[in-house]
Structures are given as C-alpha cells and as structure tokens.
Amino acid sequence: GAVVSQHPSWVICKSGTSVKIECRSLDFQATTMFWYRQFPKQSLMLMATSNEGSKATYEQGVEKDKFLINHASLTLSTLTVTSAHPEDSSFYICSANEGSYQETQYFGPGTRLLVL
Amino acid sequence: GENVEQHPSTLSVQEGDSAVIKCTYSDSASNYFPWYKQELGKGPQLIIDIRSNVGEKKDQRIAVTLNKTAKHFSLHITETQPEDSAVYFCAAAYGNNRLAFGKGNQVVVIP
Numbered sequence: 001g002a003v004v005s006q007h008p009s010w011v012i013c014k015s016g017t018s019v020k021i022e023c024r025s026l027d028f029q030a031t032t033m034f035w036y037r038q039f040p041k042q043s044l045m046l047m048a049t050s051n052e053g054s055k056a057t058y059e060q061g062v063e064k065d066k067f068l069i070n071h072a073s074l075t076l077s078t079l080t081v082t083s084a085h086p087e088d089s090s091f092y093i094c095s096a097n098e099g100s101y102q103e104t105q106y107f108g109p110g111t112r113l114l115v116l
Numbered sequence: 117g118e119n120v121e122q123h124p125s126t127l128s129v130q131e132g133d134s135a136v137i138k139c140t141y142s143d144s145a146s147n148y149f150p151w152y153k154q155e156l157g158k159g160p161q162l163i164i165d166i167r168s169n170v171g172e173k174k175d176q177r178i179a180v181t182l183n184k185t186a187k188h189f190s191l192h193i194t195e196t197q198p199e200d201s202a203v204y205f206c207a208a209a210y211g212n213n214r215l216a217f218g219k220g221n222q223v224v225v226i227p
Binding site for chain 2: 004006032034042043044046049057093097102103104105106107108109110112
C-alpha cells in the first residue's frame with residue numbers, strides 16, 4: 001500500500017516552454033501532497049504544500065507564478081513549470097500524506113527535468 | 117522553522133558490520149522523525165519512523181533511537197549488505213505536517 005506515482009519520469013524541453021508533472025496516490029486518498037526539488041548530491045527542498053480543493057502554500061523564495069500547483073482531487077496533484085529555463089533543470093519529487101497521523105509522507109519516483 | 121543536522125556525510129562499512137547515522141534537530145515541538153533511503157535516480161523510500169512517545173523502534177535489521185531531551189535521533193543498520201548502499205535522509209516534522217530533511221548520508225557497504 002501507500003504507492004505514489006509520477007508522470008512523466010523524465011522530460012526534456014526547450015527553454016521557454018511549460019512542463020506539467022502529475023503526482024498520483026494510487027491506493028489511498030491524500031488530502032495533502034508536497035512538491036520538492038532536489039539538485040545533484042543535495043537534500044530535498046520543499047517547494048510547496050498542496051491541499052485538495054484549495055490554493056497551494058509555497059515556501060519562501062519559491063515563485064508561485066512560475067511553479068503552478070493544482071490539487072483537483074484526493075489522488076492527483078499537478079506541478080506546472082511555466083516558461084522553463086535551464087536553471088529549472090532538476091529532479092522534482094512529490095509526496096503524499098497517508099495514515100491516521102497524517103504525518104507520514106510517501107514519495108513518488110521523481111521526475112527528471114532537463115531544460116535546453 | 118525546523119533545522120536538521122545529519123552526520124557523518126559519508127560512511128563506509130564492511131559487509132556484515134553495523135552502520136550508525138546520527139541526526140539532531142532544533143525544534144523541541146517536533147514529534148515525528150522518519151528515515152528515508154534513496155537510491156540513485158529514484159524517489160526516497162520510507163524505511164522506518166519514530167514518534168516522540170517512544171525511545172526506540174526496531175524493524176528487522178533497522179532500528180531508530182530517539183533522545184528528546186538531547187534532541188537527537190539515530191538510525192542503526194545491523195549486518196549490513198551491499199543492497200544497503202544508498203543515501204539515507206533523516207527528517208523531522210514541523211508545522212502543517214511538513215518535513216525538514218538533513219543533508220543526507222552516503223552509505224557504502226564494501227563486500
């Protein structure tokens with residue numbers, strides 16, 4: 001149980017285009033999902049907290065107009081990187097809360113984004 | 117916010133030996149501490165977690181200990197195997213169920 005999927009697993013795009021990444025909880029409902037980015041050999045940096053049916057809460061320094069988050073259902077959250085630039089190239093990982101304590105986060109496999 | 121420090125950054129052990137990774141946290145209100153294992157190119161995998169109402173938790177070869185007074189917690193892996201080689205992250209929960217992560221520890225198990 002507690003499986004989280006992401007799609008696509010990797011994407012290459014041209015500078016200036018937008019990229020959408022999907023995060024799904026496959027066997028449970030997640031009222032909260034989280035989006036992280038991870039640079040090579042570094043830790044996970046929380047970008048935003050996504051709650052179903054409400055606006056996402058962004059961490060300090062994360063541009064909400066550049067990283068659009070939609071959490072339309074209890075099993076799906078999407079992250080859209082708008083007007084991507086090479087510096088946006090990174091490993092994007094989502095997680096979802098599961099369990100009665102609502103603290104346990106299960107992570108997806110990640111999406112590798114390369115902007116040329 | 118919460119600040120999590122993780123030591124050492126790299127740990128090499130002989131197969132069969134034990135590995136210990138230590139983390140400290142700053143927010144005394146934190147009460148949930150998970151550990152994740154991340155293999156190259158993959159997402160983090162939850163391997164064990166502990167809540168502040170217990171001091172130790174064990175799951176087969178993996179154990180976690182928590183000292184709330186000193187604000188530190190540790191991961192113990194016994195009888196290490198080559199497949200234990202990975203990056204391990206500790207984390208501490210803070211406001212609105214967010215997690216603050218340590219910088220990670222590269223564990224290398226030498227056959």
